[in-house]
Amino acid sequence: MGESKRPIIHVRRWLGDEEFRELLEIADYLGRSPSSGSLFAINPSKIIEKGYDEEYVGEVVKKASPGISEKELEEIIGYVREKISGSHPKAILRSQGSRLVIEPRGFLGSYIEDIRGLLRYDRSGKVFVTYPAYYVKVKEHLISRGVRVEDRTGFSMDRYLPIKPSVSVKLREYQEEAISAWVANNYRGIVSLPTGSGKTVVGVAAVARKPVWVLVVAYTREQMLQWRDHFIRMASIRPEHVGLYYSDEKRIAPITIATYQTAFRHIDKLYPYFPMVIIDEVHHLPADKFRAIALGMFSPYRLGLSATVTREDGRHEELFPLMGGVVYHKSPQELIEAGYLSPYRIEVVKVDLTPEEKKKFEELRKKYRELSRGMEFEDLLKAAKSGDPMAVEALKVRSELRQLIHNAKRKLEKVKEIVSREKEKGSKILIFTQYIDQAEEIGKELKAPVVTGETEKKIRERNFQLFREGLERVLVLTTVGDEGIDIPDANVGIIVAGTGSKRQFIQRLGRLLRPKEGKEAVLYEIVTRGTPEEFESRRRREALEDNSI
Known part of the structure; x- marks a missing residue:
């Protein structure tokens, strides 16, 4: 096809530097005449190399020559569409920080249709960007569609360890x-x-x-x-x-x-x-x-x-x-039946509020009902986030109510009773709570080490070591003990305060299930009678019947 058959753009106004550069990315400058203004001929090779589509070309042309007729513009767009549809594009993959950048060399259009949801087009850089997690999927897809891929990421899927590890224990x-x-x-x-x-x-x-x-x-x-x-x-x-x-x-x-x-x-x-x-x-x-x-x-x-x-x-x-x-x-039950985890039992121990606590409980519950106006908890949260003052106050009252229930005085008495009984049997006991103040009070009463999120690293490690070695037989933990602690031979757990979370309950029970000859784990839940804590206890124990957890 001769140059005369390439669509010509007539620009009858002066162009700024940026507009001129944009046109040179899609066309060749032919010169300027008094009657026609500046003349540019569309260059398909440039468009394909840059990876532009016909829509972008149309935008550049219309911006440079606002007076162009719809017919002329459609002819240019159609010409570009025809030229780029038969080309085999190239893509350069680069890593930039935590971004994967796909730099098109040719029009990727239909080639990326199936992965378009993973990509975002960056107009300023005229590139596609995505997360590094999709590197393999994007690269394999482009190659499968015939796109020539130049990988400049430096990522290596086969970066092997210096020495091949060999596991010294027999896997179960x-x-x-x-x-x-x-x-x-x-x-x-x-x-x-x-x-x-x-x-x-x-x-x-x-x-x-x-x-x-x-x-x-x-x-x-x-x-x-x-x-x-x-x-x-x-x-x-x-x-x-x-x-x-x-x-x-x-x-x-x-x-x-x-x-x-x-x-x-x-x-x-x-x-x-x-x-x-x-x-x-x-x-x-x-x-x-x-x-x-x-x-x-x-x-x-x-x-x-x-x-x-x-x-x-x-x-x-x-x-x-x-x-x-x-x-x-x-599930835990499957591994217990196979002998890989210790059997267990759960004992729910109920205590009553003192008369003073009961009075306070009723006052707070009444206040909460008035402030919450019958809203479900999730709706109350949304209202508080939106600045509803009554909702904000309701959440404060709810928190106070929960702390009253969880810190009921008779819980401490029951903890001391259970610990005394279990220590006589030689048990190793973990006590779980939600609150730092409560954990420290229990530790003081029992003369037992305490680990919370605020415990200094050296003291935390010392307390864990004392418990592992049996020099201390009781350890008090806040939520820091729910996950990631290696305590192989604890056999008794006491939940003084928790949430309705099934996950937290399973994690706490799991602290006790590492197998040992003749071991039966016991998890005590101390629950305040006649309060929402009874519902929370039932809810989290549902996890034991749910093999999906």
């Missing part, structure tokens, strides 16, 4: 099954096993099965240190090949372990190194900021571990596309 049957299910799902997926069943062992075995650089994300500092010790002790990994990325110690190594908070804050530094990511306590991942970890890592190989995948807010469903779905699940 269900652990082998879990690994096999994960491998069969292309080294992706969530393994849901009860607390005490050896999820960390499954994680270490997964790395032995797929020995590539791996980032392990743990929920607490204690869990992070447990992971490090497991790799060194169980898989013959040399200490210099395991790096902790936490606090002042931030070392990237073939096996790097970080907490959720640190990984979230430093995802832009961590994301390019690791073909595999293991997320412990993966039910936390759907939280808005922690999602950035899963989306920001390019890692094609992913393993999520949790005792309680299901979230009561329903957001666990967001885990499936991020991690690969639940590939294996065993």
Whole structure:
């Protein structure tokens, strides 16, 4: 086709520098005549190379030549559409911070139709952007559609460990099954096993099965240190090949372990190194900021571990596309029946409010009903967030009401009674509460060590060690004890205060289920009679009948 057959754009006004550059990206400048103004000939090669579509070309032409007729504009758009439809485009993949950038060299239009939902078009840079998590999916899709892909990301799916790990312990049957299910799902997926069943062992075995650089994300500092010790002790990994990325110690190594908070804050530094990511306590991942970890890592190989995948807010469903779905699940009861966890019983112990507490309870309940105006709790929260003063006050009263119930004086008396009885049997006892003040009061009354979120690191470690070694037989915990603590031989738990959360209940019960010859675990729930705590107790115990948790 000769140059004369290319559509000509007549521009009868002076163009600014930016407008002139925009036109030169889609056309060739032919010169200027007194009668026709500046002349530009559409250049299909430029348009294809830049990856522009006919819609964009039309916008540039109309902006440069506002007086162009609809017929002329349609002819230009049709010409461009015809030229770009028969070309085979190219795409350059780059990583920029925690973004994956797709730079088109040619019109990608129909080539990206099936993955358009993953991409966002950046008009200023004239590129498509997405999360590194979709790197493999985007690249494989483009190649399958015939797009020539130039990968400049530097991502390596086959960045192997310096030495192949070998697990020194014999895996249990269900652990082998879990690994096999994960491998069969292309080294992706969530393994849901009860607390005490050896999820960390499954994680270490997964790395032995797929020995590539791996980032392990743990929920607490204690869990992070447990992971490090497991790799060194169980898989013959040399200490210099395991790096902790936490606090002042931030070392990237073939096996790097970080907490959720640190990984979230430093995802832009961590994301390019690791073909595999293991997320412990993966039910936390759907939280808005922690999602950035899963989306920001390019890692094609992913393993999520949790005792309680299901979230009561329903957001666990967001885990499936991020991690690969639940590939294996065993309930506590299944592993108890198989002899891998200790049998247990639950005893609900009810106490009454004192007369003074009962009076206060009735006053607060009446006040709450007046302020809440019959609203459901979720609606009350929304109203408070919208600035409704009565809703805000209702929430304050509700909090005061819950603390009154949970801190009932007769609960402490009952705790002392149960502890005295169980200590005579030689039991090791964990006491769970929600409140720091209550935990410290119980610890003072029982002369027992206490661990809360405010406990200094050295004191926390000392208290855990004293309990593990049996030098202390009672340990008082707030919610810091719900997850990620390695206490192998506790056999009695006392819930003094909790929530209606099934997940929290399962986690607390799981602290007691690690097997030991002749062991039967006992979980006491101390509940205030005639209050909403009775409903909460029934609700969380429903978790034991729900094998999906």
